[in-house]
Amino acid sequence: MKKNKYLVQAALIAAIYATITIILAPISYGEIQVRVSEALTVLPYFTPAAIPGLFVGCIIANIYGGQGMIDIVFGSLATLLAAILSYKANKKILVPLPPVIINGIIIGFILNYLYSIPLFMAMLWVSIGQLIACYGIGYPLMKTLEKYKENIFG
Incomplete structure (x- = not known):
């Protein structure tokens, strides 16, 4: 029963992440982006099933995004690493931070490579977009979900 619950949670998180990213494609991809679905990167705070869920959702979203294998592989691995680090965060305020830092660095390199944008820019x-998604949307989402965590993730 526990394994089924884990798989269902991971699958739902993957589906929601991919759907939000694709629906909001104009702001989810490209040189300047705010991937609203990154707000879901707070979910490892509630369940470890969010780690593979976010990873698979990101793979699906990046396949759709059309940036090629470099984004599918390294962009998705960035989300996986950030999800693992968010899961291990020992303070609630730090949970959204790994996606901001990891994606800022890795996606920054990808955009530099794909679009010849100066690396620092x-x-x-990317970091600004991640701050908006992870702290502007994700942190309030985390605070709200905390009230219902037993009913949702319990």
Whole structure:
């Protein structure tokens, strides 16, 4: 029963992440982006099933995004690493931080490579987008979900 619950949670998180990213494609991809679905990177705070869920959702979203294998592989691995680090965060306020830092660096390099954007600018723009998604949307989401965590993740 526990394994089924884990798989269902991971699958739902993957589906929600991919759907939000694709629906909001104009702001989810490109040189300047705010990937709203990154707000879900707070979910490892509630369940370890969010780690593979976010990873698979990001793979699906990046396949759709059309940036090629470099984004599918390294962009998705960035999300996986950030999800693991968010899961291990020992303070609630730190849970959204790994996606901001990891994606700022890795996606910054990807955008630098794909679009020849100066590396510092690419990292800065990605980090700003991540701050908006992870702290502006994700942190309030985390605070709200905390009230219902037993009913949702219990």
